[in-house]
Amino acid sequence: MKIKYELIKKSNETKARTGILHTNHGSFKTPMFMPVGTLANVKTLTAEELKAINCGVILANTYHLWLRPGENIVALAGGLHKFMNYDGPILTDSGGFQVFSLAKKKDITEEGVHFKSHIDGSKLFLTPELSIGIQNKLDSDIAMSFDECPPFPVTREYMTDSVDRTLRWALRGKNVHDNHHQSLFGIVQGGEYADLRRYSALKTVEIGFDGYAIGGTSVGEGKDTMYNMIDYAIDYLPTSKVRYLMGVGDPIDIIEGVIRGVDMFDCVLPTRLARHGNAFTKKGKINIRNAKYKDDFEALDECDCYTCKNYSRAYIRHLIICNETLGGRLLSIHNIRFLIKMTEDIRDAIASDNLLAYKEKFIKEYKNSIV
RNA sequence: GGAGGGAUAGCGAAGUGGUUAAACGCGGCAGACUGUAAAUCUGUUCCUUCGGGUUCGAUGGUUCAAAUCCAUCUUCCUCCA
Numbered sequence: 312m313k314i315k316y317e318l319i320k321k322s323n324e325t326k327a328r329t330g331i332l333h334t335n336h337g338s339f340k341t342p343m344f345m346p347v348g349t350l351a352n353v354k355t356l357t358a359e360e361l362k363a364i365n366c367g368v369i370l371a372n373t374y375h376l377w378l379r380p381g382e383n384i385v386a387l388a389g390g391l392h393k394f395m396n397y398d399g400p401i402l403t404d405s406g407g408f409q410v411f412s413l414a415k416k417k418d419i420t421e422e423g424v425h426f427k428s429h430i431d432g433s434k435l436f437l438t439p440e441l442s443i444g445i446q447n448k449l450d451s452d453i454a455m456s457f458d459e460c461p462p463f464p465v466t467r468e469y470m471t472d473s474v475d476r477t478l479r480w481a482l483r484g485k486n487v488h489d490n491h492h493q494s495l496f497g498i499v500q501g502g503e504y505a506d507l508r509r510y511s512a513l514k515t516v517e518i519g520f521d522g523y524a525i526g527g528t529s530v531g532e533g534k535d536t537m538y539n540m541i542d543y544a545i546d547y548l549p550t551s552k553v554r555y556l557m558g559v560g561d562p563i564d565i566i567e568g569v570i571r572g573v574d575m576f577d578c579v580l581p582t583r584l585a586r587h588g589n590a591f592t593k594k595g596k597i598n599i600r601n602a603k604y605k606d607d608f609e610a611l612d613e614c615d616c617y618t619c620k621n622y623s624r625a626y627i628r629h630l631i632i633c634n635e636t637l638g639g640r641l642l643s644i645h646n647i648r649f650l651i652k653m654t655e656d657i658r659d660a661i662a663s664d665n666l667l668a669y670k671e672k673f674i675k676e677y678k679n680s681i682v
Numbered sequence: 683g684g685a686g687g688g689a690u691a692g693c694g695a696a697g698u699g700g701u702u703a704a705a706c707g708c709g710g711c712a713g714a715c716u717g718u719a720a721a722u723c724u725g726u727u728c729c730u731u732c733g734g735g736u737u738c739g740a741u742g743g744u745u746c747a748a749a750u751c752c753a754u755c756u757u758c759c760u761c762c763a
Contacts, residue, residue, distance in 0.1 A: 349718050370717075408717045429719040460717075498717090529716040537716090558717040579718045586721040587714085602711070631721090639721050 313521050314453060314494040316341075316553040316574075322661045326545065326572035329661045332368075332553050334400040334452040335492050336392060339367025341553060341574035342657055344565065344650040345402060346582060349375050351385070351395040353647070354582050355640040358397040363617060364648045365655075368399060368452075370577045373445050374406030374437070378430055382448040390450030402577075403451035405442045405484075407498070408558070411460040411530070419459060421476065439484040447490040454488070455524065456481040458498040463532040470502045474511045482518050494521035496555065499544045502527055503536050508543035522553040525573070529558035537564070541571040548572075562591060562653060562677060566670045569657055581650055585642030588631040591649040595677050599642065604628045616648035617641075 315333040322328060330341045346353045346361065349372040353361055361369060371391060376382060388394035391401055410417055414426035423438030442457035458477045461470060477500050488495050497520035501507030515523060525544055528537050541556060548554055553575060556568045560578020568576060581591065588600045592612035597604075599611075605628065610619040618627070618641040630638030653673075660669035 345717095347718060354718080355721080372718080375718085402717095404717050409719090412717090413719050455717080458717095524717080526717070531716095555717090560716055564716070576716095578716050579720090580716050583715060583718065583720065583722085587723090588721090589715085598713080600712085634721070636721070 312492055314553070316522065316551065318550065320662060321550075322666055323664055324667055325570040327569045327657075327661050327666050328550075328572065328574070329658045330553070330574060332400070332574075334368075334494075336398055336400045336452055339400060340654075340658055342565075342569045342654045342661075343367045343575050344560065344647075344654050345370045345575060345577040346647045347577055347579045348395075349579075350379070351376060351391060353643070354586065355636065355643050356582075356647075358395065360617075360644060361397065361647075362399070364644060364651055366399075366647060366651050368402060368575075369397065370402045370404060371395075371449070371451065372404050372406065372409070373442055373449065373455075374404075374409040376403075376449060377406070377445050378428060382445045386448040386450070392450070400453070401451045402453040402496075403446045403449055403455065404557075404577075405446065405455040405457040405498075406437055407442075407455070407458040407526070408460050410437065411462065419476075421479070424459075439480040440487045443484040443488050443495070447488065447493060450490065451493060453494045453496060453522065454490075455496050456484045456498050456520070458500060458526055460527055460530065461500070461502060463502065463527075463530045463536075465502055467504055467507075470500075470504055470507055474500050474507050478511065478514050478518070481515060481520075485518060485520070496520050496522040496524050498524045498526040498557070499548075500527045501540075501543070503532060503540060505539070505543040508540060509547055512544040512547035516547060516549060520552070522555060523548045524555040524557050526557045528556060529564075529578075534564065534567075538567050538571065541568060541573060545572040560650065562650065563674060565650065565653065566657065566673060569661075570666065570670065578650075581646030582643045585646045586639040588628075588638070588642070589646075590627075590642050591646050593673075593676050599624060599628045599631055599638075601628075611642075611645050612649070614645060614648065614652070616645050616652075618645040618648075 317331040319329045331338050345368045348369045351371050385394045392398055410424045413429045417426040425436050428435050439457040446454035457480050459473050461473050481497050497515040499511045499515055501511040528540055554573050555575035556573040559576050560580040565576050589598050590611045604624045607624040627638055627641055660666040
C-alpha cells in the first residue's frame with residue numbers, strides 16, 4: 312500500500328493545514344517533525360525512546376546505509392524497520408544532500424554523480440536508478456527522489472540546468488521504482504529564483520509523486536530567502552498530497568513553514584544541538600554548559616518529556632561538561648520532544664484557527680526572554 | 683651528612699640572552715550548529731581607565747637587553763650514607 316494523505320482541516324487564516332498520513336507502519340498527524348536517524352538510528356536514542364517522545368516518523372539515509380552496512384544486509388535483516396527495531400514510519404533521504412554536503416570534489420553528469428567516499432576516499436558513482444534501487448531494498452515507507460541540492464547562491468544559468476537535470480533524474484527514478492508498498496516523493500528545487508521554483512514544482516507534479524518536498528533549503532540562504540523558497544513553490548503543489556520541507560528544524564522556521572502550507576519537516580538540529588549541550592526551551596535556546604546553570608536544579612523547561620520529569624539543569628550540565636553520553640541523550644530526548652510537542656500545539660492551533668496568535672505568543676516568549 | 687635533577691600563567695608542559703605576555707595540551711569562560719564525514723568546530727583565558735602596567739620560586743648581580751648567564755637563599759624529587 313502506498314501512503315495516503317488525509318486532509319483534515321485547512322486553516323482559514325493561513326495556508327496551514329492539519330492532516331493524517333497513513334503508511335504501512337501506522338499513521339501520523341501532520342504537521343509533523345521527523346528526527347533524523349542517518350545511520351538507521353537517531354543518535355543516542357533507542358526505538359522505544361523515540362516512541363515515548365511520540366514522534367510520528369523518522370528519517371534514515373540512503374547514501375550512508377549504502378556504504379555501511381550495505382542495502383543487502385538491511386534487506387537480509389528483513390528491511391529497515393526490522394533491522395533497527397523501529398516499527399513506525401520511516402522515510403529515507405536519497406543521498407542527494409550528501410553529494411552536496413560531503414563531496415568537495417564531485418563531478419555531476421547527466422548520468423549521475425561521481426564523488427568520493429567520506430570513509431575511505433574510494434570512487435563512487437550514484438545515479439537516480441541506484442539511489443531508488445537502494446531505497447527499494449531498504450524498504451522504507453517513503454523514498455525520496457535523487458536530486459541535485461545546489462549550494463547557495465548559484466547563478467541563474469546553473470540553477471536552470473540543475474532544475475531540469477533534477478526533473479530528468481526524478482523521472483528516471485520513478486521509472487525504476489519497484490517496491491509496491493513504498494511511496495516516492497519528488498523534490499522541488501530552483502534556489503531563490505521564483506520562476507524556477509514554480510517551474511520545478513509544476514514539472515515535478517506533472518511527473519506525479521506520492522508527496523512533494525521542497526529542497527535546496529537550509530543551505531545557508533538565510534531565513535527570509537528560505538521562506539520565499541516555500542512561497543514560490545507551495546501553491547503549485549496539490550493540496551491532496553503531503554508537503555515536506557527538507558532540512559528545516561529551527562522552531563521558528565517550523566512555524567513559518569506550517570503557515571506557508573508545509574506538513575513535514577526534518578532536521579538534525581535537535582539531536583546535534585543536544586550532543587553539543589544546547590536545549591530548546593519555551594524561553595529560547597539555552598547552552599546548558601553556561602556557568603549560570605551550575606546550581607540550577609530546575610527542569611530544562613516546562614515540558615512533559617522523560618528528561619524534564621526526572622532531571623535537573625545542573626545535573627545535565629554536569630554530564631555534558633564531563634562528556635558523559637547520558638547528557639547528550641537526555642538533551643536529545645528533550646529537544647525532539649520539544650519539536651514534536653510544538654507540532655502538537657500547532658495542530659491544535661490550526662484546529663481552533665489560532666495559528667497566528669500561537670505564532671506571536673511563541674516567538675515573543677522564545678526570542679525576548681533571558682533564561 | 684653527601685651527589686644529582688627540578689621550581690614557567692588555574693594545572694601539566696615547551697622555551698635556555700633580544701623577533702617572548704611567553705608554544706602546546708588540559709581546565710575555565712563564551713559562541714556556532716537547519717535533507718548528520720559534527721558527543722564537533724570556533725573564539726577567549728596575567729592586570730588595564732586599552733595609553734600602558736606587572737610576570738617565569740626569592741633576593742642580589744652581569745648585560746644596551748635575562749624566564750634564559752652568575753651568586754646566595756627557599757623548596758621539591760631521586761640516589762648514596
